[in-house]
Amino acid sequence: MWRRAASLSPFISSSGSLIRNHQTAYNFKIWESFTTEIPTQVKGGKGPFICFVLGGPGSGKGTQCAKIVKNYGLTHLSAGELLRREIASNSEYGTTILNTIKEGKIVPSEVTVSLIQKEMESSDSKKFLIDGFPRSEENRAAFERIMGAEPDIVLFFDCPEEEMVNRVLNRNEGRVDDNIDTVRKRLQVFKALNLPVINYYARRGKLYTINAVGTVDEIFEQVRAVFAALKPSLGLDIPGMESEMLWRPAFTSQGDDNFFVSVQALCF
Numbered sequence: 001m002w003r004r005a006a007s008l009s010p011f012i013s014s015s016g017s018l019i020r021n022h023q024t025a026y027n028f029k030i031w032e033s034f035t036t037e038i039p040t041q042v043k044g045g046k047g048p049f050i051c052f053v054l055g056g057p058g059s060g061k062g063t064q065c066a067k068i069v070k071n072y073g074l075t076h077l078s079a080g081e082l083l084r085r086e087i088a089s090n091s092e093y094g095t096t097i098l099n100t101i102k103e104g105k106i107v108p109s110e111v112t113v114s115l116i117q118k119e120m121e122s123s124d125s126k127k128f129l130i131d132g133f134p135r136s137e138e139n140r141a142a143f144e145r146i147m148g149a150e151p152d153i154v155l156f157f158d159c160p161e162e163e164m165v166n167r168v169l170n171r172n173e174g175r176v177d178d179n180i181d182t183v184r185k186r187l188q189v190f191k192a193l194n195l196p197v198i199n200y201y202a203r204r205g206k207l208y209t210i211n212a213v214g215t216v217d218e219i220f221e222q223v224r225a226v227f228a229a230l231k232p233s234l235g236l237d238i239p240g241m242e243s244e245m246l247w248r249p250a251f252t253s254q255g256d257d258n259f260f261v262s263v264q265a266l267c268f
């Protein structure tokens with residue numbers, strides 16, 4: 001089994017010059033600054049490349065993960081999908097998981113991490129896209145403790161609530177949590193438990209915020225820019241990406257009712 005205590009140097013250091021305001025769906029106050037330095041090596045340690053994919057319910061995580069898999073060959077692990085599979089297999093935790101999902105709450109971290117661990121350890125892949133995880137600080141701490149690893153990068157699909165609710169209610173996949181009552185609860189859980197984790201990764205310089213409004217292809221263009229920057233570490237060969245721009249929150253602190261995020265605009 002692979003083990004690693006991830007210690008990743010930041011991709012880039014800021015040489016911010018231009019500063020302007022930018023507002024996200026969750027009232028992040030963002031100061032965007034431009035830098036001209038180019039990330040060279042994202043990861044230095046052993047173990048697989050890990051990308052966490054976060055965002056509220058219906059923000060488009062699964063949709064974009066499918067495109068990332070198709071374009072860059074990462075192995076997609078959806079925490080929600082693993083939990084639903086566990087329910088379907090009538091495991092000892094099945095009923096508890098089902099009731100938790102119906103309530104829009106978070107399944108105990110040990111259960112979710114052990115499902116992710118099983119998938120990672122039985123895979124030959126060296127590049128994982130972990131979708132819908134970590135949903136809480138407890139999830140995050142359990143992953144670090146059990147897996148001895150941290151994500152290399154974190155994608156955050158930032159979407160207004162009204163849009164997320166519309167998408168979920170129109171999804172039509174027969175999910176037990178795709179109803180207005182559960183979606184409302186999931187949004188509350190997202191704000192209370194997941195946003196702090198997102199901010200944690202922003203402070204660690206690992207967060208890439210994607211504007212999740214637009215067509216699937218428009219949104220994927222922003223994702224493409226992130227992966228273009230990772231070309232050296234992923235061994236990817238992506239033509240036509242010489243000059244792209246992406247937004248990367250570099251520092252966050254939480255006020256009483258606002259989050260403050262400073263964002264580096266990476267030009268490369």
Ligand SMILES: Nc1ncnc2c1ncn2[C@@H]1O[C@H](COP(=O)(O)OP(=O)(O)OP(=O)(O)O)[C@@H](O)[C@H]1O
Nearest residue numbers: 056057058059060061062063167170171214215216
């Ligand atoms: N950019 C988009 N514009 C319109 N609809 C979209 C877009 N992206 C995804 N959708 C649709 O919105 C619904 C939710 O998308 P998806 O399942 O990818 O979200 P998710 O973030 O994985 O949600 P969850 O956390 O509930 O699993 C799906 O029906 C999907 O087809």
Ligand SMILES: Nc1ccn([C@@H]2O[C@H](COP(=O)(O)O)[C@@H](O)[C@H]2O)c(=O)n1
Nearest residue numbers: 079080100101104105106107132133135
């Ligand atoms: N880390 C996680 C991920 C998911 N859940 C539960 O599953 C539900 C559906 O998750 P999706 O990612 O498919 O939206 C979610 O609302 C949680 O109830 C979890 O507990 N922990």
Ligand SMILES: [Mg+2]
Nearest residue numbers: 061062078080
């Ligand atoms: Mg999903």
